[in-house]
Amino acid sequence: MWTTKTRSISTLLGQCSRCRYVSTASRPRIEARLPLHTQLRRISTPASSPYQILDQTYKRDTYSNTPPAILSKIDRRLLHHPSHPLSILRNIIESHFSTHTSLTPSSPIVSVWQNFDELGFPPDHPGRSLTDSYYLNKEYMLRTHTSAHEVETYRKGLDRWLISADVYRRDEIDASHYPVFHQMEGTQVWPSSDITEIKELNAKLQKELESCPLIIEDETTISSTNPYQPTHDPELAEEVTKHLKHSLNSLIYRLFGSQQMEGEPLRVRWIEAFFPFTSPSYEVEVWWNGEWLELLGCGVVQQKTLDQAGMSYLRSLSRPSSLPYSDKKQCQRLMPDQSHKAGWAFGLGLERIAMVLFNIPDIRLFWSNDKRFLNQFKSGEITKFQPYSKYPPCYKDMSFWVPPISSDTAGEKGKVFHENDYCEIVREVAGDLVENVTLVRFPLFVDSSLPLYPQYC
Numbered sequence: 001m002w003t004t005k006t007r008s009i010s011t012l013l014g015q016c017s018r019c020r021y022v023s024t025a026s027r028p029r030i031e032a033r034l035p036l037h038t039q040l041r042r043i044s045t046p047a048s049s050p051y052q053i054l055d056q057t058y059k060r061d062t063y064s065n066t067p068p069a070i071l072s073k074i075d076r077r078l079l080h081h082p083s084h085p086l087s088i089l090r091n092i093i094e095s096h097f098s099t100h101t102s103l104t105p106s107s108p109i110v111s112v113w114q115n116f117d118e119l120g121f122p123p124d125h126p127g128r129s130l131t132d133s134y135y136l137n138k139e140y141m142l143r144t145h146t147s148a149h150e151v152e153t154y155r156k157g158l159d160r161w162l163i164s165a166d167v168y169r170r171d172e173i174d175a176s177h178y179p180v181f182h183q184m185e186g187t188q189v190w191p192s193s194d195i196t197e198i199k200e201l202n203a204k205l206q207k208e209l210e211s212c213p214l215i216i217e218d219e220t221t222i223s224s225t226n227p228y229q230p231t232h233d234p235e236l237a238e239e240v241t242k243h244l245k246h247s248l249n250s251l252i253y254r255l256f257g258s259q260q261m262e263g264e265p266l267r268v269r270w271i272e273a274f275f276p277f278t279s280p281s282y283e284v285e286v287w288w289n290g291e292w293l294e295l296l297g298c299g300v301v302q303q304k305t306l307d308q309a310g311m312s313y314l315r316s317l318s319r320p321s322s323l324p325y326s327d328k329k330q331c332q333r334l335m336p337d338q339s340h341k342a343g344w345a346f347g348l349g350l351e352r353i354a355m356v357l358f359n360i361p362d363i364r365l366f367w368s369n370d371k372r373f374l375n376q377f378k379s380g381e382i383t384k385f386q387p388y389s390k391y392p393p394c395y396k397d398m399s400f401w402v403p404p405i406s407s408d409t410a411g412e413k414g415k416v417f418h419e420n421d422y423c424e425i426v427r428e429v430a431g432d433l434v435e436n437v438t439l440v441r442f443p444l445f446v447d448s449s450l451p452l453y454p455q456y457c
């Protein structure tokens with residue numbers, strides 16, 4: 001049978017933080033402090049032939065560290081198989097945000113600029129390290145998060161969208177880590193003039209949430225370490241933050257509420273965080289199997305990000321650069337352009353949530369081509385994974401003669417066939433490798449004077 005490890009899924013998940021970009025201070029990495037040429041020598045061996053990926057050619061240089069095994073994952077497109085658990089989860093979230101446009105960028109290759117610089121990652125951020133990310137060359141890499149598509153998507157003029165995609169990070173090997181996994185990015189932005197509409201939406205969402213068996217633990221505050229942005233009208237920033245929180249609480253209730261034990265309210269916890277591209281920023285956790293499980297990162301989109309996409313919030317670019325976050329009057333003096341936008345964004349890991357909802361104990365199972373895995377799931381349904389042997393199926397049909405079963409011979413040692421005798425022989429020969437012995441059939445018409453030949457599988 002499938003050998004499950006003794007650690008629980010949530011313990012495994014609890015140990016793994018996919019939100020690697022939370023804070024530059026939280027993940028000290030030895031390699032990040034080494035001079036770059038030392039890292040390069042240790043990690044990448046430049047090969048002469050360029051990368052050929054999705055009809056594009058990428059020259060190699062000293063940054064190239066993406067091996068063929070990783071590139072081979074690009075065309076698996078797990079999110080496009082309707083009955084794959086990741087795709088089922090993706091569809092459920094998409095149907096929850098039914099007015100959002102759902103996008104799935106086809107190529108995982110982005111520029112280093114898109115993945116990091118455009119989003120405000122500092123030059124020494126550990127995520128940029130060759131030990132952490134897959135580079136094709138100095139300029140191009142495999143996206144490490146779906147946030148890499150934020151600016152280009154805002155640039156298309158879309159106000160509310162979801163992006164689901166495969167993302168790539170160099171990582172350890174265990175049941176909860178895989179160098180390729182899937183994220184979903186979601187966002188909603190409004191013209192600043194829509195504040196009345198946002199307030200109305202918030203009141204409605206809050207009422208809906210109050211009627212759910214849901215405990216929201218939120219002790220986060222707006223402070224100098226997690227401020228509203230200086231260029232935002234605090235009243236608008238407050239409503240956008242509320243809408244972010246209501247929207248995600250409601251998504252989490254949609255995903256986990258029905259999986260709760262009867263009568264037990266779902267517990268969700270909000271924690272202050274730091275991301276270079278949002279402020280204020282948060283992480284959200286759910287209480288699951290006796291521990292807090294980290295689900296997603298989110299926040300109010302840095303105005304710089306929207307500015308780059310031509311959705312700037314302020315008409316005047318000659319504003320003072322550092323207004324105190326609480327100085328509402330000064331912000332108002334900056335005359336926000338009523339047509340320009342502000343909004344929120346989130347990013348979540350699909351595997352982490354799917355492992356819990358579908359009870360999938362090992363992240364590598366998502367990549368299985370085994371029918372015993374794939375045939376278990378149905379589009380639109382969350383069902384619990386049924387463990388199966390870790391060995392590939394290998395069926396052996398066996399038929400053989402057994403002594404006649406008759407009242408004459410019954411009781412005579414060695415003459416009566418019993419299934420356990422056969423199982424004993426199987427055990428002797430094959431040990432624990434045999435998972436199951438099944439009698440397929442006894443022939444229907446037998447001459448009672450002849451021995452029987454049962455057929456086993």
Ligand code: DAH
Pocket residue numbers: 018019020021022144145146147185186275277278296297298299300345346347348
């Ligand atoms: N991209 C982040 C990560 O992979 C997650 C994230 C955090 C996405 C905050 C967001 C956001 O859109 O607002 O860890």
